[in-house]
Structures are given as structure tokens and as C-alpha cells.
Amino acid sequence: MLCEHCDEVYDRTLMAPGASYYCSRCGSRLAKGSILSTSAWLAWTLTAACLFVFANTFPVALISFDGLNSEATVWQSISALAQGPGTPMAIAAGIVIIGIPGFQIALLLWMLSFAALGKPCPYFVATMRCLHFSRPWGMTEVFLLGVLVAIVKLSSYLHIVVGAGIISIALLAPLMVVITKHDTEDLWRLYEGRQ
Numbered sequence: 001m002l003c004e005h006c007d008e009v010y011d012r013t014l015m016a017p018g019a020s021y022y023c024s025r026c027g028s029r030l031a032k033g034s035i036l037s038t039s040a041w042l043a044w045t046l047t048a049a050c051l052f053v054f055a056n057t058f059p060v061a062l063i064s065f066d067g068l069n070s071e072a073t074v075w076q077s078i079s080a081l082a083q084g085p086g087t088p089m090a091i092a093a094g095i096v097i098i099g100i101p102g103f104q105i106a107l108l109l110w111m112l113s114f115a116a117l118g119k120p121c122p123y124f125v126a127t128m129r130c131l132h133f134s135r136p137w138g139m140t141e142v143f144l145l146g147v148l149v150a151i152v153k154l155s156s157y158l159h160i161v162v163g164a165g166i167i168s169i170a171l172l173a174p175l176m177v178v179i180t181k182h183d184t185e186d187l188w189r190l191y192e193g194r195q
Helices: 038-057 074-081 087-116 124-137 140-154 164-180 185-194
Strands: 020-022 029-032 061-065 068-072 159-162
Touching: 038 074, 038 087, 038 164, 061 140, 068 074, 074 087, 087 124, 087 140, 087 164, 087 185, 124 185, 140 159, 140 164
Parallel strands: none
Antiparallel strands: 020 029, 061 068, 061 159
């Protein structure tokens, strides 16, 4: 194990669940023992996949004004933004709100389905690199905050009913943090044991 801050090298040991291990030289955290088993992590990831589908297929809000009703899903909102000069913003929003979280969930499902069977997945190292690179770019919680601010601001002018899409996003945002920030030490140990 290598300390990211001072490059001190440690022997990799079996970690107790929930225990944190710190560098003796600089005091930074080296690793944290996994609280979730691989099967539980896979179950949370499957739940996130279902919520991701719900968040992108159900309407975010129903807006009423003088008898006219309108509702839109996340996909419809992004495509409407792309119809004018906001195309670059729509592309960026589509990538960080839909593309990256979907990519992360797919990678985790791929990796964890093999790990639940006791085998490392094919292309394990490349998969881990892609997952590590994509971690800062999934912005589901930022999108949720933006939608909630917009709903509060617009509710003084229009009648807005929160849809199932926003509820799914509200449940998905903290779940994405849990499944993408989970310690991968057990997966690396499984991979190294098969080499």
C-alpha cells in the first residue's frame, strides 16, 4: 500500500470492517476497511441502476399555468436546452447528469457481478481506472440541488407538482456517493489473488 501524500510504502493487510488505517509518517488516511460486503455493494448498485432508470424516464415536475399543463423528464429537459444557443451546455449537462452516472453504474455492475462469483472481471485494471477517473464527474447531487432551487423559485409564479423523477434523483444522489466512493481494496485483493 502506498501513501498518496508522502509515498511511504506499507504491506497490504486484511482490514477490519469500518477501521481506518493512517500513515505513520504524515498521518493521512491510507485506507478504510469495507463496511459492505461485495454482495451488499452489488445490491446497492442494482438499486442505483433502478433509480437511475426511474430518474430518467419519469417526469421531474408538472408545471401548471392558466390551465396549461407541462411536464418533462431529464432527457426532455436536456434536449429542449439543446434546441437553441444552449447546445454546449446541454451536451455538458447530458454528460455529467446522465452519461457519467450511467457509465459508473454499468462499470460497477460489471465488476461486482464477477466479484460476487469470486472472480475478477475481465479488463479489471482498465475498469478500475475508468471508475477512478469518472468519480469526480458524476454530478447527480449538483443537478438535484439545481432542480430544487428552480422549483422553489418558480413556485411563486407557477403551480408546480414534484414528479417521480425528482424523487428518484433525490434517492439516487446519496446512493451514488455510497457506491462510487466505496473502498475497492477487496476487489484488488481478489484480482491479485487470481494473478
